[in-house]
Amino acid sequence: MSRERRHVAVVGAGPTGVTAANLLAERGLDVVLISREREPGRPTICGEFIPEPEWARSILPEHLWWVVDYTYELLDLPRTTLTRIDVLELRLGSRRVVELEFPSRVFDRARFLRAAARRAERLGSELKLGTTVSGVELQRDGVRLILKGGREATSLYVDWLVAADGVFSTAARSAGLGPYREVALAVNQKRSRVRYPEDRLLMWVDSRVAPGGYAWIIPRGRGTANVGLGYPLPSPRSAAEYFSNLVARLPQLSDSSPEDDLRGRILPVAGLRDRLHVGRLLLAGDAAGTCIPSNGGGINTGMISGALAGSSIADGGGGAAYESAMRAHIAPILGRALRFRRIATLLMKYAPVWDLASLILPTRLVRSAVTLSDWPGA
Numbered sequence: 001m002s003r004e005r006r007h008v009a010v011v012g013a014g015p016t017g018v019t020a021a022n023l024l025a026e027r028g029l030d031v032v033l034i035s036r037e038r039e040p041g042r043p044t045i046c047g048e049f050i051p052e053p054e055w056a057r058s059i060l061p062e063h064l065w066w067v068v069d070y071t072y073e074l075l076d077l078p079r080t081t082l083t084r085i086d087v088l089e090l091r092l093g094s095r096r097v098v099e100l101e102f103p104s105r106v107f108d109r110a111r112f113l114r115a116a117a118r119r120a121e122r123l124g125s126e127l128k129l130g131t132t133v134s135g136v137e138l139q140r141d142g143v144r145l146i147l148k149g150g151r152e153a154t155s156l157y158v159d160w161l162v163a164a165d166g167v168f169s170t171a172a173r174s175a176g177l178g179p180y181r182e183v184a185l186a187v188n189q190k191r192s193r194v195r196y197p198e199d200r201l202l203m204w205v206d207s208r209v210a211p212g213g214y215a216w217i218i219p220r221g222r223g224t225a226n227v228g229l230g231y232p233l234p235s236p237r238s239a240a241e242y243f244s245n246l247v248a249r250l251p252q253l254s255d256s257s258p259e260d261d262l263r264g265r266i267l268p269v270a271g272l273r274d275r276l277h278v279g280r281l282l283l284a285g286d287a288a289g290t291c292i293p294s295n296g297g298g299i300n301t302g303m304i305s306g307a308l309a310g311s312s313i314a315d316g317g318g319g320a321a322y323e324s325a326m327r328a329h330i331a332p333i334l335g336r337a338l339r340f341r342r343i344a345t346l347l348m349k350y351a352p353v354w355d356l357a358s359l360i361l362p363t364r365l366v367r368s369a370v371t372l373s374d375w376p377g378a
């Protein structure tokens with residue numbers, strides 16, 4: 001086995017990992033970004049929805065607004081935006097529709113990830129794509145990673161490891177942090193000939209389409225849309241069954257046809273893990289549990305955690321500084337979202353109860369549950 005030593009490794013070229021790698025490289029650290037796919041962002045399994053930066057500012061204290069500026073600069077929305085969304089149309093059960101003003105975008109996630117990975121490379125990071133981390137070993141002064149890319153496994157020794165390798169984080173498991181506790185399955189398919197306005201987004205919260213979860217139409221422009229649904233596991237039926245039921249129920253989809261396969265991924269939906277660092281290993285993004293439990297959105301919070309992990313390493317605060325920033329500023333938002341999800345899941349158990357509850361829910365509460373903030377003012 002060959003022996004190589006670097007300063008920082010970031011595992012995972014998702015939104016979280018590319019953010020951490022860019023920030024670390026920009027601060028002049030010797031970084032290697034490792035990911036198992038050959039092309040960042042492929043295949044895309046995502047609704048590609050992102051709120052305007054004002055939303056991200058509204059959930060963070062002012063001294064962290066630099067993180068928002070940093071992450072939105074990387075997202076490069078002037079180049080990656082596909083459509084602008086003004087209104088969220090929320091269908092609660094079968095009888096209530098709430099329209100919320102929520103300025104946001106649908107963006108080309110694959111284009112963003114490709115560009116951000118290349119940007120990290122231009123800043124001096126090494127990209128190791130098509131490479132899987134099959135295990136990590138914590139050491140007194142760093143971390144050893146076992147990499148599988150070609151025929152034989154190689155060892156890489158680093159001072160710091162940012163594990164942004166998703167909810168099933170190999171790094172977390174091999175460092176003894178155990179599996180993540182509560183997960184949901186979300187599936188999505190790009191479809192064409194969708195009859196739905198391009199400046200709106202449909203969220204349908206109803207157990208008849210997604211038990212304990214919700215379904216969506218997220219327009220991508222030119223009559224195409226991301227159509228999908230997410231629900232907590234375990235669940236009695238398969239995602240394919242739920243999805244064909246959804247397509248049959250929505251008249252907006254009656255003439256639509258698939259543009260790619262129905263693909264899914266598991267998401268963490270119970271808030272942050274109990275520990276976000278051990279030794280010189282920092283967990284970030286879905287690997288840390290940053291997905292918002294009530295809506296499954298994880299790009300923003302993942303990127304924020306990637307920036308915080310990178311800056312904590314670059315500033316010398318290490319895992320402890322990172323963990324305390326995350327507990328102080330991200331955990332409360334996720335905790336709030338989790339409480340909303342628990343209440344909704346309970347009410348959604350019986351469709352007639354949910355229909356009734358939906359009719360009396362104050363709009364302000366619905367807004368809070370979806371946006372987790374008062375922006376842009378209810």
Ligand SMILES: Cc1cc2nc3c(=O)[nH]c(=O)nc-3n(C[C@H](O)[C@H](O)[C@H](O)COP(=O)(O)OP(=O)(O)OC[C@H]3O[C@@H](n4cnc5c(N)ncnc54)[C@H](O)[C@@H]3O)c2cc1C
Binds near residue numbers: 133298
């Ligand atoms: C169907 C669906 C729709 C969604 N829609 C939205 C949305 O509209 N808006 C939103 O904000 N969020 C959405 N999300 C959630 C969002 O996609 C995730 O929260 C976000 O991608 C988390 O980013 P991440 O970088 O932490 O992890 P990931 O995006 O999961 O990236 C992990 C990376 O690590 C790599 N990796 C994993 N294991 C290894 C290993 N052992 N070795 C090397 N590389 C490894 C993977 O290949 C991948 O590149 C959606 C999720 C799903 C499934």
